[in-house]
Amino acid sequence: MVYNKWRLLEKLNQQIKTNRHVIGVAAGSGLTAKYAEQGGADFILALCSGRFRQMGVSSLAGFTACANSNELVMDFASKELLPVMTKIPVIFGLFATDPMLHMEDYISRIKQYGFIGINNYPTVGLIDGQFREALESQDITFSREVEAIRIAHQLDLFTVAFVFNQSQAIDMLHAGADVICVHLGLTTGGVLGAKQIQSLQSAKKLAVDIFRACNEINPNVIKMVYGGPVNSPIDVQFMYDGTGINGYIGGSVFERIPAEQVIKNTTKSFKETFNIQYEASIQKIMEGFANKEDYVEFIKDYISNHYMEEITLSDLANILNLSRTYVSTLFKEEVGVSFVDYLINFRLNRAIEMMHTERLPLARIAEMVGYANYVQFSKIFKKRKGVSPSRFLKE
Structure with a gap:
C-alpha cells in the first residue's frame, strides 16, 4: 500500500x-x-x-x-x-x-x-x-x-x-x-x-x-x-x-520485554522438559491477557504451583509487566483480600491438609509450604487460627 x-x-x-x-x-x-x-x-x-x-x-x-x-x-x-x-x-x-x-x-x-x-x-x-x-x-x-x-x-x-x-x-x-x-x-x-x-x-x-x-x-x-x-x-x-x-x-514494551521473557522461559522449559509449571506459565505469557480477571487468575495459578517457594508481589508484577501498586489493587478488587492475606491463607490451608494426611514433623510441613523456619510459621499460624500448630494438631 x-x-x-x-x-x-x-x-x-x-x-x-x-x-x-x-x-x-x-x-x-x-x-x-x-x-x-x-x-x-x-x-x-x-x-x-x-x-x-x-x-x-x-x-x-x-x-x-x-x-x-x-x-x-x-x-x-x-x-x-x-x-x-x-x-x-x-x-x-x-x-x-x-x-x-x-x-x-x-x-x-x-x-x-x-x-x-x-x-x-x-x-x-x-x-x-x-x-x-x-x-x-x-x-x-x-x-x-x-x-x-x-x-x-x-x-x-x-x-x-x-x-x-x-x-x-x-x-x-x-x-x-x-x-x-x-x-x-x-x-x-x-x-x-x-x-x-x-x-x-x-x-x-x-x-x-x-x-x-x-x-x-x-x-x-x-x-x-x-x-x-x-x-x-x-x-x-x-x-x-x-x-x-x-x-x-x-x-521496549513491544520488542525487548516480550523477547526477554519468552526466550528465557522457553529456553528454561526446554532445559527442564517435564516441568509442567513452567509450561503453564509460559503459555499464559505467550497468549497474553484479555482482561483484569486473566491477571488475577495467573497470580492464583502461580501461587498454587509455587506456594512452597519464596513469592513476592514485586516478582509477579515484573512477570506481568505491571506496576506493583496496580497488581495489589487489582488482586484485592477481584478476590476481596490482599495478595499477602491470600498467600498466607493458601499456605496455612495447605499445611492443615498435610497435618491431616501426612505423618510429618511440623517443622517439615512449615518448610514445605514456603516458610523458612518453624518459628515464623508457628507465629503466623497462631495469629490466624488462634492456636499453635501443635495444639491445633492435638485438637
Missing part, C-alpha cells in the same frame, strides 16, 4: 473518531516490524535505540558516541523495515542535533528513500544537568529538533514530535507537528529497563498538562504518550481514562 502524509492522517483521524486509539511501534528489526504490522500497529518508527536493543544492549546506547545514529537508522531501516512493510508506513528517527548534519539535504534524502516522515530521536530532551548546559552552549539544543520538524512539515512529511514539557509542545505545534507525543522517559520493566521512573499518576498529570496547552493552539493534533512507567495495556488504559490522549508509542 502506498502511503503519503495526508492519507495516513486521514486514516488515523478516522480511527480516533470511532474511539480506536493509535499505536506506533519502535522496531529495531524487520521481524519486529513485520509482526507489529500483523498485530495492528498503525506505523513503525525506526529508531537507533531499537537497533541497539536487538544487539542486546540498553536503549541508552543511542545517546553515546558508539555509532552515527542517522546512518545506523538509514542502514537497517532501508534494508529491513521498508522492504517488509506492505500495509503501514515507516517513520525515520532523526538525530537532528548532529552538528555535522545538513538538515534540509538529509531530510530530503529521507523522503527519497521512502520514509513517510520523521521523529526527533535521539532527543536532548532526555538529557539534563551540566551535560545539557554544555550541549546548549555549543548550539546542540532542542530548537534544532523543532527546526527538523518544521523542515519535514514543509516537505509534506508526517511528523511525530517527542516533547517533555508545555513550551516544547507549543514550539513543535507551531513548527507543524502532526503528532505530539509526551516522552515519559526510558521504559521500565524487563532486564534492561531503567530503574528510576515516574509513577503512573505523575506521568498522567504531566501528559494532561501538556495536552491542555496543545488544545489551546490545535485541539485536533494527535496526542500520544511514550515510555516511562507505561508498559502494559492496563497502564495505557489508565493513561487514556478521563483524558484526550489518542494513542501510545512503544519500543
Whole structure:
C-alpha cells in the first residue's frame, strides 16, 4: 500500500473518531516490524535505540558516541523495515542535533528513500544537568529538533514530535507537528529497563498538562504518550481514562520485554522438559491477557504451583509487566483480600491438609509450604487460627 502524509492522517483521524486509539511501534528489526504490522500497529518508527536493543544492549546506547545514529537508522531501516512493510508506513528517527548534519539535504534524502516522515530521536530532551548546559552552549539544543520538524512539515512529511514539557509542545505545534507525543522517559520493566521512573499518576498529570496547552493552539493534533512507567495495556488504559490522549508509542514494551521473557522461559522449559509449571506459565505469557480477571487468575495459578517457594508481589508484577501498586489493587478488587492475606491463607490451608494426611514433623510441613523456619510459621499460624500448630494438631 502506498502511503503519503495526508492519507495516513486521514486514516488515523478516522480511527480516533470511532474511539480506536493509535499505536506506533519502535522496531529495531524487520521481524519486529513485520509482526507489529500483523498485530495492528498503525506505523513503525525506526529508531537507533531499537537497533541497539536487538544487539542486546540498553536503549541508552543511542545517546553515546558508539555509532552515527542517522546512518545506523538509514542502514537497517532501508534494508529491513521498508522492504517488509506492505500495509503501514515507516517513520525515520532523526538525530537532528548532529552538528555535522545538513538538515534540509538529509531530510530530503529521507523522503527519497521512502520514509513517510520523521521523529526527533535521539532527543536532548532526555538529557539534563551540566551535560545539557554544555550541549546548549555549543548550539546542540532542542530548537534544532523543532527546526527538523518544521523542515519535514514543509516537505509534506508526517511528523511525530517527542516533547517533555508545555513550551516544547507549543514550539513543535507551531513548527507543524502532526503528532505530539509526551516522552515519559526510558521504559521500565524487563532486564534492561531503567530503574528510576515516574509513577503512573505523575506521568498522567504531566501528559494532561501538556495536552491542555496543545488544545489551546490545535485541539485536533494527535496526542500520544511514550515510555516511562507505561508498559502494559492496563497502564495505557489508565493513561487514556478521563483524558484526550489518542494513542501510545512503544519500543521496549513491544520488542525487548516480550523477547526477554519468552526466550528465557522457553529456553528454561526446554532445559527442564517435564516441568509442567513452567509450561503453564509460559503459555499464559505467550497468549497474553484479555482482561483484569486473566491477571488475577495467573497470580492464583502461580501461587498454587509455587506456594512452597519464596513469592513476592514485586516478582509477579515484573512477570506481568505491571506496576506493583496496580497488581495489589487489582488482586484485592477481584478476590476481596490482599495478595499477602491470600498467600498466607493458601499456605496455612495447605499445611492443615498435610497435618491431616501426612505423618510429618511440623517443622517439615512449615518448610514445605514456603516458610523458612518453624518459628515464623508457628507465629503466623497462631495469629490466624488462634492456636499453635501443635495444639491445633492435638485438637
